[in-house]
Every structure is written in C-alpha cells, then in structure tokens.
Amino acid sequence: MSGDLNHLRGKFAIAGVATFGCGEAPGYTDMELLAQAARLAVADAGLTMKDIDGLCTASASSTMWSMPVVEYLGIRPRFLDATMVGGSSFIAHLMPAMQALESGQCDAVLVAYGSAQRTSTLSRKEIGKARLLMDPQPYEHPYQPMLPMSAYALAASRHMHEFGTTRRQLAQVAVSARQWARKNPDAFMRDPLTVEEVLNSRMVSDPLTVRDACLVTDGGGAYVLVRADRARDLPQPPVYVLGQGTAVWNRQISSMADLTVTAATQSGRDAYAMAGMGPKDIDVAELYDAFTINTLLFLEDLGFCAKGEAGAFVEDGHIAPGGSLPVNTNGGGLSWGHPGMYGIFAAIEGVRQLRGKAGDSQVAGARTAIVHGNGGTLSSQSTAILGTAEAL
Amino acid sequence: MVNQEGGVQAIYQAALDQGRFEIQRCNDCGDAVFFPRELCPGCGSGDLSWFKPSGKGTVYAVTTVRRKPEAGGDYNVSLIDLEENVRLMSRIENTAPDEVKIGMTVKARVAVNDGAGLLVFDAAEGEAQ
Ligand SMILES: [Zn+2]
Numbered sequence: 001m002s003g004d005l006n007h008l009r010g011k012f013a014i015a016g017v018a019t020f021g022c023g024e025a026p027g028y029t030d031m032e033l034l035a036q037a038a039r040l041a042v043a044d045a046g047l048t049m050k051d052i053d054g055l056c057t058a059s060a061s062s063t064m065w066s067m068p069v070v071e072y073l074g075i076r077p078r079f080l081d082a083t084m085v086g087g088s089s090f091i092a093h094l095m096p097a098m099q100a101l102e103s104g105q106c107d108a109v110l111v112a113y114g115s116a117q118r119t120s121t122l123s124r125k126e127i128g129k130a131r132l133l134m135d136p137q138p139y140e141h142p143y144q145p146m147l148p149m150s151a152y153a154l155a156a157s158r159h160m161h162e163f164g165t166t167r168r169q170l171a172q173v174a175v176s177a178r179q180w181a182r183k184n185p186d187a188f189m190r191d192p193l194t195v196e197e198v199l200n201s202r203m204v205s206d207p208l209t210v211r212d213a214c215l216v217t218d219g220g221g222a223y224v225l226v227r228a229d230r231a232r233d234l235p236q237p238p239v240y241v242l243g244q245g246t247a248v249w250n251r252q253i254s255s256m257a258d259l260t261v262t263a264a265t266q267s268g269r270d271a272y273a274m275a276g277m278g279p280k281d282i283d284v285a286e287l288y289d290a291f292t293i294n295t296l297l298f299l300e301d302l303g304f305c306a307k308g309e310a311g312a313f314v315e316d317g318h319i320a321p322g323g324s325l326p327v328n329t330n331g332g333g334l335s336w337g338h339p340g341m342y343g344i345f346a347a348i349e350g351v352r353q354l355r356g357k358a359g360d361s362q363v364a365g366a367r368t369a370i371v372h373g374n375g376g377t378l379s380s381q382s383t384a385i386l387g388t389a390e391a392l
Numbered sequence: 393m394v395n396q397e398g399g400v401q402a403i404y405q406a407a408l409d410q411g412r413f414e415i416q417r418c419n420d421c422g423d424a425v426f427f428p429r430e431l432c433p434g435c436g437s438g439d440l441s442w443f444k445p446s447g448k449g450t451v452y453a454v455t456t457v458r459r460k461p462e463a464g465g466d467y468n469v470s471l472i473d474l475e476e477n478v479r480l481m482s483r484i485e486n487t488a489p490d491e492v493k494i495g496m497t498v499k500a501r502v503a504v505n506d507g508a509g510l511l512v513f514d515a516a517e518g519e520a521q
Contacts, residue, residue, distance in 0.1 A: 138401060138405075139426075139427040139480065139481060140481045142510055143469050143481050143482060143483050144457065144467070144469070145455075145457065145469045145481065146457050150455050150457055150469050153455035154453040154454070154455050154469070154470075154471055155453070157453045157454050157455060157494060158452070158453045158494070161453075161494045161495075202458075203456075203458050204457075204458055205455045205456070205457050205458065205469075206454075206455050206456040206458075207455075208455075252427075252481075253471070253481070254427075254471055254479055254480055254481040255427070255479070259452075259453055259471070
C-alpha cells in the first residue's frame with residue numbers, strides 16, 4: 001500500500017498528559033485552561049517548558065491561535081502545526097508531530113487545548129451568530145438545521161431506516177457512558193441514568209434528545225510526544241503510538257455520500273495498517289461520542305461490528321463496564337465532559353488506561369487502546385492506536 | 393478570466409431570486425453537480441453548464457428541529473436526493489414535520505420572499521398523509 005507508515009510504528013511515545021479545570025472553571029479563559037494543562041503535562045513528562053520545541057494546537061474561535069499560544073507559553077518552537085479539523089484535531093496532530101520528531105526538526109512536541117465554553121461570559125448563542133457570519137454554509141444554513149446536532153440527527157435517522165436501529169439502542173450508548181462515569185470521580189455527570197430517562201428527556205432534533213448529546217463543559221487538556229528512546233528515560237511508563245490515520249471527506253452533512261459510513265473507515269484502516277493490528281487486538285476504545293449515534297457509527301467503521309449491527313451490540317451490554325469491549329471508560333463526552341473539542345480528552349483517557357492509572361474504571365491488563373476523534377458534522381475522522389511496551 | 397455575473401454561488405442565487413432552480417452538469421464526465429462549484433468534484437473539469445433539473449426527489453434523511461410554539465414551532469430539515477443523483481438540504485413545506493418520512497417522493501419549488509429565492513420541497517401528490 002502506498003503511504004505505508006509502518007516505519008513510524010512504536011518510535012514515538014506520549015510521555016506526559018494532563019487535564020485542568022474540566023467541568024466548570026468559572027472566570028477562566030480558553031488560554032488559561034490550556035496553559036495550566038500544558039504546564040502540568042510537561043511536568044508529568046519530567047520535562048520543563050524550555051524542553052518544548054514543537055507545538056500543536058487549535059481553537060474553534062481564534063483564526064491565528066497558535067501565535068498567542070506560543071507567546072503565552074513563552075516558547076520558541078521549531079515545529080508548529082495548527083491544523084484545525086474540529087474535535088479530531090488533537091489526534092490528527094499526532095502524525096505531523098511524529099514526522100517532525102522523525103526528521104529531527106524538534107525533540108519534544110506539546111499538543112494543547114483549552115475551552116471555557118461552559119462558563120465563558122461570551123454566550124454560545126453569540127458565538128453561534130458570529131460563526132454564521134464568519135463561516136457561512138449557504139446551502140444549509142437557510143434551512144436552520146440546529147448544527148451540529150441536526151446533522152447527527154439526520155445520520156441517526158438514516159441508520160434507523162437502513163438497519164432498524166432503535167432509539168432504545170441509542171439511549172443505551174448514553175446509559176453505558178454514564179455507567180463508566182459513575183466509576184470516575186472526575187466525570188461531570190455521575191447520577192444514575194436509565195434508558196427510559198434518556199427516551200423521556202427533552203427531544204431536540206429527532207431522534208436525538210438532550211441526553212443523546214454530549215455535555216457542555218469547560219476544560220483544558222495537553223500531552224507531550226517524544227521519541228521512544230527518550231520516553232524510556234522519562235518518569236512515566238511510555239505510551240507508544242502504534243498507528244495513526246486521519247481522513248476528511250466533506251464539511252457539510254449534505255455532502256456526505258452515505259450517512260451511515262464515515263471517513264473513520266479510512267482513518268481506521270490507515271491506523272490499523274500502520275500498527276499491523278486489527279479490531280480484535282484492541283483492549284480499550286475511546287470513541288468521540290458527541291452524540292449517541294457517533295459511538296454506533298465508529299464501532300462499525302472501526303471494525304468492532306459489521307455495518308448496521310452496532311445497535312444490537314450496544315444493547316447486549318458489550319460497551320458498558322463488564323462488557324467485551326470497554327468503550328469511553330472515563331464516561332465520554334456524554335457523561336465525563338465535553339469542552340468544545342473532545343479529541344484530546346479521548347487520547348488522554350487512552351493514556352490513563354494504558355498507564356494502569358484509571359482507578360475504578362481501569363480495564364485490567366489493558367495493553368492497547370484505540371482513540372478516535374471526530375470533527376465538524378461527521379466531517380473529519382482521526383484514529384490513533386496506542387500501546388504499552390508489551391504491545392510493541 | 394472572471395465571469396461578469398460573478399461566481400457560481402452568486403449565479404445560483406440570482407436564478408433562485410428570479411424563481412428558477414438550476415444546477416450544474418459537467419460537460420466532460422456528465423455528472424450533475426450540487427452544490428454549485430467552479431470545478432467538477434467528480435473529474436476536476438472546469439467545463440460546467442447550468443440546467444433545470446426535473447425537481448423530483450426522494451427524502452434521504454430527516455429530522456424535526458424542536459422549537460417552542462411561540463418561536464414558530466417545530467420544523468423539518470431533510471436531505472433530499474434529486475433524480476439527477478445529487479443530494480441537498482432543504483425542508484418539506486406542505487407536510488407536518490412528523491409526517492415527513494425517508495423515502496417520500498418530493499417536488500422542488502422556489503419560494504421567493506422580498507426578492508430572495510429559497511429552494512423548498514413539497515410532498516408529491518398522493519404522498520401527503
Ligand atoms: Zn466532471
């Protein structure tokens with residue numbers, strides 16, 4: 001296969017991770033949350049900010065975001081990547097970061113993000129209005145879809161029509177996420193949740209209710225990527241990048257060829273190919289669950305179920321605690337939290353599991369994790385396969 | 393050389409404003425193209441012509457956006473596949489939102505309000521419940 005990236009497998013490792021202010025952080029800005037997460041992730045890696053000579057970051061608001069981040073952190077990176085493909089960006093950043101480390105352009109890449117979207121004084125309504133002006137979608141916006149949610153609702157309608165997927169099965173995704181969140185003291189919503197409660201919650205864009213949608217929280221997240229040989233000399237057990245792939249097929253939901261098949265089929269294929277692995281080799285899956293339909297689509301597109309069978313798979317309890325495939329072990333965007341763009345937090349949870357530091361939600365003996373980010377309206381997909389030293 | 397009528401987005405909207413719904417066809421590969429583009433997404437050709445599609449389509453995906461009655465009430469948003477094998481977003485206007493179903497046959501209509509045209513659809517004869 002052209003573009004085979006096997007030579008990068010296992011040569012780089014995540015040496016530090018951190019989150020900061022997840023849930024509610026009143027009075028903080030996006031940048032302050034990012035900076036605290038960055039500071040803590042660099043310290044977790046046993047490095048200092050002076051060691052950071054590569055930076056990847058993205059913002060949903062600022063068009064030149066990497067510059068104020070460089071300025072704020074006081075670094076002079078030789079490598080900079082500000083690719084913005086929505087919530088999957090911080091998983092997509094892995095590949096250019098690995099290439100930069102491979103080439104010798106830099107030695108330690110910080111990937112960092114922060115969002116104060118829950119408590120920000122700038123209301124999400126105002127931000128929404130600004131986006132309509134700054135990033136018009138003239139063939140969709142006149143019909144007032146409630147974006148992004150209506151786009152996912154359209155995808156859900158199609159999955160239900162083609163495969164008989166039910167609202168109960170979608171609800172079971174939210175219930176499974178909540179069951180994981182109940183094991184995680186860092187999760188924002190930990191009250192018990194039943195399928196009936198999801199079904200009876202407020203409908204927003206049929207067939208999706210407010211409980212089929214991710215939370216709106218604040219939070220910063222960061223990780224540090226270095227070459228594997230260096231990671232082995234640092235304090236944390238290295239979490240190796242075994243495979244990675246990113247795919248973008250469209251922006252608008254109306255331009256998606258088949259609403260039941262996402263670009264995760266491509267990003268997953270590329271990640272598995274680089275890792276020399278398949279779905280059966282995966283111990284833990286962190287799948288960006290902006291909405292309940294996402295989890296079903298990614299279970300199928302990443303090969304854990306045949307197309308159309310994820311609803312039944314979830315209903316049988318496979319992704320909940322005690323199931324055959326632990327999914328979104330922190331509680332996910334649905335119950336852990338969702339600071340605007342969740343991808344980096346999926347990656348951080350994967351690292352937490354592979355370090356064996358996930359407390360009550362620890363998956364015993366986890367050696368491999370697939371972490372998957374989604375961006376836009378099923379527009380961008382980025383997949384990484386992470387592993388412990390045993391998985392090399 | 394720039395087109396004096398503007399880019400294809402402006403040309404598309406100008407036609408709608410005059411009550412006409414027109415989409416493009418690629419003169420090289422023959423594909424119909426929507427949304428309007430300066431090049432064919434199928435083959436990269438810049439040789440595209442406008443034509444009037446049949447207006448017949450099928451509902452591909454559907455949602456009802458819930459809205460408080462005082463704000464105007466619930467409304468439909470659909471993805472519609474045209475006979476010409478292109479997909480677009482619109483709404484079905486002559487049918488209650490909860491009656492719009494995937495697979496319904498629909499017909500395009502241009503609604504012009506204060507000089508601004510918008511493509512909408514109606515359930516075809518015999519489809520409205
Ligand atoms: Zn063509």
